[in-house]
Amino acid sequence: MITYGDDRLRALAEDGxxxxxxxxxxxGRAAASAEAGEEAAAALTAPLxxxxxxxxxxxxxxxLFDRDGGAGTAAGVDDHDAGPLWEVLATRHSWLRLAxxxxxxxxxxxxxxxxxxLGEDLPFGAEPDPEGVPMRLEPWEAAGWEEAGRVREYLPGGGARSALLTLPASREGLGEVELPPVAPSVGRPDGPRVVRALTGLGELAPWAATACVRGQAPAAAALLARDRRVVGGYLPFTLVYPALVRSxxxxxxxxxxxxxxxxxxALAAMAGADGGPDGPESPEGPVGVGGVERGEVNALVARMRCFxxxxxxAGLHHLHVALEDPASGVAWVLSGSQEL
Incomplete structure (x- = not known):
């Protein structure tokens, strides 16, 4: 099967x-697809x-993503080597070139x-997102991390460098905290929007556990923390955001x-997480559903308390955070770790 390691292919690349x-x-991809299926074909041809x-x-x-070559020849969203092939492409060229x-x-x-x-404004050929997600970063999205750390850094011969997912990253700013006891009658909110928010958070970090509680962030943390006494504290959402995206x-x-x-x-659902009546759901997903708009997400982020x-x-990848919306009285928690 074709790999980047073949001398002939290296020579072709060097000659442009x-x-x-x-x-x-x-x-190679079409042959592998016919013989072993799409998943195997994607893996075998990913280095090239x-x-x-x-x-x-x-x-x-x-x-690479055009289907004009026939069945099985095109890379899809799931084709990856060190990372998705579309992400490799996106790190190499501006939207002005690619659009x-x-x-x-x-x-x-x-x-x-x-x-x-990566910090690019997308005025050229940037049609509105079907779910209403803004096509440029909101100020709170850009504030917590440098552009160089937002996406994997890909290497020409394969492989990539990426920041570790660690939240909290250290003990700095944290202290001994006694979490409240989890009472058998603790309020567990429900309703369509609550379910959507939990589903969204679960899809965001499928390797982590999720839960929600009607109460404050430490009460939500107590649902998943191993001990009542922990080293913890509050962080601004701008510092939590990068870890949630990386998850x-x-x-x-x-x-x-x-x-x-x-x-x-998930934030769009959380912004309406009072369990009240929902508006009609769009075919594209929950952003904008039930009157939840970008301004409501921004307002949620501004008032969010993150514990x-x-x-x-903790594994080399770990995420332990509770997100509290004081306006609705609901707090959400994600907690998990994963070895590399």
């Missing part, structure tokens, strides 16, 4: 013969796809949101754009 490399990718997405001119690199080349569909949308995460990109098949879109869905705590044996 990208059309031949694309043809080799399509031929990474090379093309990383180093080929954008006019050719975008054709006229990418056709409509999931890849175009994810590339656009990746460019937004979706712990696996190689997911990118930071997945995290941003998923978090906006984080340490666990005694």
């Amino acid at each position: 013969r990208w059309s031949e490399l694309l043809a080799a990718y399509r031929l 796809g990474h090379l093309i997405a990383y180093a080929a001119p954008p006019e050719l690199a975008v054709r 006229p080349l990418l056709g409509p569909g999931p890849v175009r949308r994810l590339v656009a949101h990746t460019r937004a995460l 979706a990109a712990v696996g190689r098949a997911q990118g930071s754009a997945h995290g941003r879109l998923g978090l906006w869905r 984080t705590w340490q666990e005694p044996s």
Whole structure:
């Protein structure tokens, strides 16, 4: 099977013969798809796809996702090596270059949101997001981290560098806290919006446990914390936001754009998390459902109280945070760890 390690393919790349490399990718992917199925084909051809997405001119690199080559030849949203091939492409070229080349569909949308995460304004060819997620970062999204750390840094020969997901990252600013006892009658809010918010948070970090409580953030933390006495404290949402976005990109098949879109869905549901009547749901998802608009999400973020705590044996990836909305009296919690 074709891999980036083949000397012939290396020579083609060094000579800039990208059309031949694309043809080799399509031929190999179609053959593998017919023989072993889509999942195996995506895995076997991913190293060559990474090379093309990383180093080929954008006019050719975008054709990785075109279906004009026939059945089984095109990369999809889930094709990945060190990370999704569409994310590799998005880190290499501006939206100004890519917008006229990418056709409509999931890849175009994810590339656009990746460019937004990298700090680019998207006025050229940037159609509104179908779920209403803004096509540029809100100030609270940009405040907590540097542009260089928002998306994986991909390497030309394969592989990537990315920041570890750690929340809390250290004991700085934290202290001994006694969490409240979890009473058998503790209020567990319900309703369609509450369910959607929990579902959204669960999809954001599928390796973490989630729960919600009618009460304050420490009460929510007590639902999942291992001990009553913890080292914890409050952080501004701007410092929590990067970890929540990264939580979706712990696996190689997911990118930071997945995290941003998923978090906006969850925040939109949380902004109306009183369990009241919902408006009609759109086919595209919950952002904008029930009158929840960008301004309501911004208002939620402004009043949000975020409590984080340490666990005694956290994995290299770990996330322990409770998000409290004082206006609705509901607090949400995510807690989990994962080894690399």
